[in-house]
Amino acid sequence: MSLRAKFTLLLSTVLLVIVANTFIIYLLDKEGQAKLETVIRTHDVLDESEKLYKQLINAETGQRGYLLTQDISYLTPYYSALDQVKEHFLNINKLTINNPEQKNTLALIDELISKKLAELALTVELVLQGTPSALERAKVVVLTNKGKQFMDQIRTQIELFQDTARAKLEQQDAEYQESKIFITRFVTMQIPLAIILLLFCAFYINSKLLKPLKLLIHITKQVEKGEKPKALTIDIHDEIGYLIKRFVRMSDIVYERTRKLNFQASHDHLTGVLNRTELKPALKHAINLCSEKNKLAVIFIDINKFKQLNDEYGHLIGDQILIETAKRITSSVRADDDVYRYGGDEFVIVTHNIAKSRFIDAMIDHLLECFNHPFMLEQHTINISISIGVALAPDHSTEYKQLLELADLAMYKSKRRPKKSYHIYQEGEKKE
Known part of the structure; x- marks a missing residue:
């Protein structure tokens, strides 16, 4: 039956x-x-x-x-x-x-x-x-x-x-x-009589329906969280058991495909860091959470003379420069900071929980130290330098677009000051 x-x-x-x-x-x-x-x-x-x-x-x-x-x-x-x-x-x-x-x-x-x-x-x-x-x-x-x-x-x-x-x-x-x-x-x-009947119904329904459904819900929650469903021994030989087995198999396939698609959708295919599409919602959310005691910094990075390097060494070397730059930036930030490729040779770091603006200097110095050593790429020794601009929230703005523009403006200021590779935006500054 x-x-x-x-x-x-x-x-x-x-x-x-x-x-x-x-x-x-x-x-x-x-x-x-x-x-x-x-x-x-x-x-x-x-x-x-x-x-x-x-x-x-x-x-x-x-x-x-x-x-x-x-x-x-x-x-x-x-x-x-x-x-x-x-x-x-x-x-x-x-x-x-x-x-x-x-x-x-x-x-x-x-x-x-x-x-x-x-x-x-x-x-x-x-x-x-x-x-x-x-x-x-x-x-x-x-x-x-x-x-x-x-x-x-x-x-x-x-x-x-x-x-x-x-x-x-x-x-x-x-x-x-x-x-x-x-x-x-x-x-x-x-x-x-009612108690006996109810207990029997409860036991039967729990055994034949609720326990398998609970297992199915558990698997569903794992999939919703993006986790890979754990291997299960399913000893149920009715329609529910068949459904769970098929669902587990389907969940494994969905998990793998979703993982690949999510990574491809949110990360830059060349450097592996987050892409520009992810920056807007993440930055908006981070701005909503920041305060005077827990500031947010947008660090705008540009590789100096990248176009010349790309023309001189070719696109393959240019791509490797971008990959290595992304690795060095990623290795210099804290675990809760996020790195994005903004476009071309531009990168953006979003740093959270900064108590005071002066603490930015130490972070930038550490970042610049990562570029003190030349890049060794296919028998080429290439010295790479970067220009950095910084804007803070809520000090400079609480609007994500303006915050990026101010960080970009500060980055161009640093390009025009060879002795200093980074600049923190100051109130009243305008693009030259």
């Missing part, structure tokens, strides 16, 4: 198990939510019935206060309580709409509440009339004690209604707790 088929089968099995378990848990949770909503609804019924009875008491309290004092301010809580009684009774009706047993009890409570409210309303209306006869009639209504009887009957019916609701709540809560326990047990039973 191929690796693709194995992974397809593995992922299909895992997906099927996940979907099945998710669906079962969804159904169980949905059932549990329905039971929880039933419990909450019964709680609300009990709460609303309690509030209903309290508002009846508040209405009666407001009525009694008004009857005793004829202070109209007592009617505000009275009327407010009446509104609350209606609201709470409507809420209870909505909550018990699907329960015939509770509906029957509520019908009786509704009848008793209507009688009680009628008794309250009658006494309030009589007192509002303000006549002695009306007040006497209100007193008679109160003394009949029917209002108390109505309240006692209402309280009894509400307590009966609440007892029935509490019994039902107890049963509903027990069913809900059982549902929760069952879901918890079911999920708990799935955990070991």
Whole structure:
């Protein structure tokens, strides 16, 4: 079986198990939510019935206060309580709409509440009339004690209604707790299975895919860094193993070709030093990093009378002079300095991390010493001298093109001063 088929089968099995378990848990949770909503609804019924009875008491309290004092301010809580009684009774009706047993009890409570409210309303209306006869009639209504009887009957019916609701709540809560326990047990039973399944998947995927991919990424990073991939023993006999083996072989070929192309693109084919194309980006980057404490120097070098030497000894000797000059310049600079062939018989050195400009003198003296000995080329002894111009960043400029021009200007200044083979650019100097 191929690796693709194995992974397809593995992922299909895992997906099927996940979907099945998710669906079962969804159904169980949905059932549990329905039971929880039933419990909450019964709680609300009990709460609303309690509030209903309290508002009846508040209405009666407001009525009694008004009857005793004829202070109209007592009617505000009275009327407010009446509104609350209606609201709470409507809420209870909505909550018990699907329960015939509770509906029957509520019908009786509704009848008793209507009688009680009628008794309250009658006494309030009589007192509002303000006549002695009306007040006497209100007193008679109160003394009949029917209002108390109505309240006692209402309280009894509400307590009966609440007892029935509490019994039902107890049963509903027990069913809900059982549902929760069952879901918890079911999920708990799935955990070991899920762990085993995940561990197996992780081990299989790591063995068949991740480890080979990690190896492939490691090889890729080596190639990206320009390194030659190390020799590897690859004991994988599937599509990934074949891919890695082919990739390693391809990486070796790419590395060798890239190495040759990079060298050819960045180095002068004759002297082996960096070419002019590399100078611009490297110099720009170096200027961005330089500072007053870590200066940058551009050293412009020209071989004196090279054209005459080339005409006198021929182009082959001229090429050898350029090669030897590049060798001597390269041997005189520090490891972190860069040497470029700028064009023809011109070379440029970019030196980094110079603390003070006066340190340039020592560097140039060392460079000139390398040319104190004549060139021995094909039985010819040739004395070669060079002219050197120096410009500093950030002292003279922080623009790469201008810095090269100033170094070139300083080099021409040194050519016109035979006693001194180098010159450091001074502010205000112009080309002669």
